[in-house]
Amino acid sequence: MNTSQLGRWAIGALLLAAIVRAPDLAAQQRGTLGAVAPENLAKPRPKPPFDLTGAWLHNGNERFDPPAGFVLTPEAKVHYDAAQKATAEGKLYRNDIGLCWPAGLPIMMTRVWPVTMIQLPTAVYMISELMNSLRVVYLDGRPHTDPDIAVPSFNGESIGHWEGDTLVIDTTNFVDSHHWIHDRLGIPASDALHIVERVKMLEGGNRLEMQITLTDPKVFKGDWVFTKFWNRVNNRDIAEVECLPDLNDHMPTVQSELNIRK
Amino acid sequence: MTTTKILGALVLALCIGASAYAHHSAVGVDRSKTVTVEGVVKTFKWGNPHSWIEMEVTKDGKTELWNFEMLPPSYLIPAGWTRSTIKIGEKIKVTANGMLDGTPGGIFVSVTLPDGKTLTQRAGRGQ
Secondary structure, X not given: OOHHHHHHHHHHHHHHHHHHHHHHHHHHHHOOOXXXXXXXXXXXXXXXXXXXXXXXXXXXXXXXXXXXXXXEOHHHHHHHHHHHHHHHOOOOEOOOOOOOOOOOOOHHHHOOOXXXXXXXXXEEEEEEOHHHOEEEEEOOOOOOOOOOOXXXXXXXXXXXXXXXXXXXXXXXXXXXXXXXXXXXXXXXXXXXXXXXXXXXXXXXXXXXXXXXXXXXXXXXXXXXXXXEEEEEOOOOOOOXXXXXXXXXXXXXXXXXXXXXXX | OOHHHHHHHHHHHXXXXXXXXXXXXXXXXXXXXXXXXXXXXXXXXXXOOOEEEEEEEEEOOEEEEEEEEEOOHHHHOOOOOOOOOOOOOOEEEEEEEEEOOOOOEEEEEEEEOOOOOEEEOOOOOOO
């Protein structure tokens, strides 16, 4: 190997090393430790007012419907009107969840499925039985990721902090397609969806009050505020619940020729 | 309680029941009436988020495959089911809310087994 070949090889090796190390560098630039890094878990923090660890189920009594005087943007109204027309004709408009797209937020928290929560000092891990969807609420003081590098997702990015006896969770960075605020009514979610949840523990730790405020200026005007109550269910575990092709082959409601898929 | 209140409570209970554990919307199903068909079991899937029965129904010498969407085992077990309640090759009678577009199948309501025993998919409910 002559000097010139050696030089080219060394430059190549350095470039390769830079590419391989890129994710590490990004994490270092962000200056954050992973939520379950021992060093992060061990940092001194005030004792949280409550621990969400447990299995929770809301009973569906509080209907998740738009508030009075709800006004959709013209872009969103196209979907809403199409869904109303389809329903009146006994059809289904864009049944994305039935077709195995993730439910995402807010549906993960509004449809009647149990959610297991595991609270650590740095994060709350929420696992819904509905398609085993994972939602992480970071409590380690990190800010929201810069929107220019954040990867949009169905559950978004949730950052929580404590205000007195209340856990306040702020969620942004959502995907803007195949994602619904209310799928049955045809109310879509956009990338401007912003959700703020105020969570309080009631009845000695057996009941949760979750006040949810949705804003999505690309979809509707103003705020959509509603409250759900969750009960601790000590006799429940989360089962594997996946949306699978052979499941849908046997679901007449998914297979119906009348479904409007686009 | 007045009759209206009782009716209101019943309607509410049915609405909640219908929404519980739905993994997708069930528009397109004729909830106003039921159909009952007799056939031979091809598949009985005991699973999440839905169990299902696939059944061969023969009518006028023609065999069609019917699919019935069911609730998951967490509902079926309290209603008296196990994964061997229905066996492949058995002749059973299924009552369901059918599809508005005539797709063979629908949402399961009840089954009559070869020994005459009838099962629904929710404990403590007629339907």
